[in-house]
Amino acid sequence: MSARMIKPIQTVTQRAPGLAKAKAKRTLKWQRDPEGMRLRILEAAKQEFSTHGLAGARVDRIAAKAGANKRMLYYHVGNKDELYLAVLEGAYDKIRSEERGLDLEHLDPPEAIRRLIEFTWSYFLRNPEFLSLLQTENLARAKHLKKSTKVKSMHSPFVEMIRTVVRRGVESGDFQVAVDPVQLYISIAALSFFYLSNSATLSVIFGRDLLAKDAKDERLAHMAGLVLAALTGRSAALFEIAKAPKSRTVVAQTV
Amino acid sequence: MSARMIKPIQTVTQRAPGLAKAKAKRTLKWQRDPEGMRLRILEAAKQEFSTHGLAGARVDRIAAKAGANKRMLYYHVGNKDELYLAVLEGAYDKIRSEERGLDLEHLDPPEAIRRLIEFTWSYFLRNPEFLSLLQTENLARAKHLKKSTKVKSMHSPFVEMIRTVVRRGVESGDFQVAVDPVQLYISIAALSFFYLSNSATLSVIFGRDLLAKDAKDERLAHMAGLVLAALTGRSAALFEIAKAPKSRTVVAQTV
DNA sequence: ACAGTATTTATCCAACGGGTTAATTTCTCC
DNA sequence: GGAGAAATTAACCCGTTGGATAAATACTGT
Known part of the structure; x- marks a missing residue:
């Protein structure tokens, strides 16, 4: 919400219909955006933790809500508890x-x-x-x-x-x-x-x-x-x- | 605590040393005590839920704390949510x-x-x-x-x-x-x-x-x-x- | 243009956890 | 004293879950 959604370059599949898989090569699969990613993760985590509590919160759900790969949580913030503290x-x-x-x-x-x-x-x-x-x-x-x-x-x-x-x-x-x-x-x-x-x-x-x-x-x-x-x-x-x-x-x- | 601990007839293994498995037959493995059991379950559940929250509570832990088999919770009260409501x-x-x-x-x-x-x-x-x-x-x-x-x-x-x-x-x-x-x-x-x-x-x-x-x-x-x-x-x-x-x-x- | 690094994705997995099924044991009543 | 019901135990099932490993992709400086 706060972090501008850079990543979603959903255009990956947007391969122009007709040309099989010619040289649509230059379609990015994703973009880097560490700060934005971190913010989205924290925001998603805040929602998840507040609606489900600590034990009830699901790491996968946070990742999904943040539009991130689960691994990103650990990469940018830390494990579940560290994530909670950050929030x-x-x-x-x-x-x-x-x-x-x-x-x-x-x-x-x-x-x-x-x-x-x-x-x-x-x-x-x-x-x-x-x-x-x-x-x-x-x-x-x-x-x-x-x-x-x-x-x-x-x-x-x-x-x-x-x-x-x-x-x-x-x-x-x-x-x-x-x-x-x-x-x-x-x-x-x-x-x-x-x-x-x-x-x-x-x-x-x-x-x-x-x-x-x-x-x-x-x-x-x-x-x-x-x-x-x-x-x-x-x-x-x-x-x-x-x-x-x-x-x-x-x-x-x-x- | 409130319910007198009837069940623990730990004497099961207390088979008099010497007589293999003769006719020590009349050592009860356990006793019936539906009301007591229910009380112990609720008391254990109260502690577990209050210290760990709903999602954090562990059904197995409740059973253990109540000195009961896990199955007993479902038999006497109901599933986790019903148990929580009862508490x-x-x-x-x-x-x-x-x-x-x-x-x-x-x-x-x-x-x-x-x-x-x-x-x-x-x-x-x-x-x-x-x-x-x-x-x-x-x-x-x-x-x-x-x-x-x-x-x-x-x-x-x-x-x-x-x-x-x-x-x-x-x-x-x-x-x-x-x-x-x-x-x-x-x-x-x-x-x-x-x-x-x-x-x-x-x-x-x-x-x-x-x-x-x-x-x-x-x-x-x-x-x-x-x-x-x-x-x-x-x-x-x-x-x-x-x-x-x-x-x-x-x-x-x-x- | 390319090597090296930072960032992200794709899979995997072992432990856990709620709930169930089936067998055992105790008790009650006739 | 034994048959049927009630209470309890034992063992298993299977989806979930936090976390990890490894490979892929995007950037940055040179």
Whole structure:
């Protein structure tokens, strides 16, 4: 998808009808494209791993989906586990990089938190494979992630970002408590993550489609209300907004 | 474990040394025990599925762990998927049954909510396989659960229980908002579930052991503070309680 | 234009894994 | 005490699967 499909020179069989096998010689059977190949493999692997889990993923299927020969996976990335780790690292890289662009520093603390919640929610919605990959990795007790050197480093800046927001909120009087940024982030992620990653079973259990448009809007409002109410101490006002039926537009409103 | 191990009459080879194969005839090779067998199979399957996921689980391993012949799984329960569903149903049955004993009706609304939070947290801590099973089922988009007739029914009473608590809380003035019970329950479950089910990756990422005793205490305090603060609107006071843990750096601090 | 290397394809295979078939053993009831 | 049913064991089947080996083809620099 991202990598332009160079290889498929399906024209191999496209031997002009009539001339038996004369000198149609200069029809390439395939083209080289290492980078593109690698990207296609990783993309295919991401899909496969996220839809089937680690053990359920099939190497052959990944190859097929990538339009590659199975051997290519081992040539360009490594065996199944290494492939999985590569995919996982890519996934973390992507979300953290987007988060970096949030620019929470320049926002009013409550607005910053709200923005973080909305971003997290929408990111998870837009990238369901990310959720699956994490679930799978946790099922494996993070055995792959532990081997990764890259991933460990890229999180402290993010935590500091949140810590600053909380500190500012407390100083300005917007927030009533100096909550631990890690706890706060985990909670924010949890509210979205669990709802989405477990939507299948929850929908069955509670007998309502949690992924319906209205349900999703409702959920976002609920989460924002919950967290902001806790931080600011103004439950009523904040939850009120959640109740607003259609006018989804109103996101925040100072009392 | 639960089923008394009847079968292992390993004495089969215990033929008294000396008498070739005379009439040591009356040494049983095995004993019948259908119910026990079934229980052992389900218990073994629960462990296997929760530690390896659906695709990663090995039927032979389950049989071995249950001290049974592989054939027994098919005889007493069914194929791999049916086995998985049986395990899942048992898991749901167990937690909902414990929840029924919570007796939230007779508690002060805030206390009831706190109790629900504490129960959920401790149940997840005590039954980590439950988390894995749910994760696995969600990875499979609840395809097994959808076939289950039993499970669907046993959840409405629980929702009603929460609904009542919320209503009482609003009427008494303890709670400032009449939050949707399903949303509330999902949030409460989410805060514990995500933290625990993703503790492996989160621990790596944030560089702290989230399962250490102190970390767990801190988490429980944080969750209770968050939810109750949001409902009652008294952030400061509630988060205060979180401060209790002696050593740990001050988690919450009134301004 | 060609030699050397990088990239890709074509096959193969041994172990595995879910499920089955058929024989054995235990138990129950008459 | 034995016949028929229930429970259990033993052995096998066969498609799948991760990975490997070897040959072919495309490029690159000289």
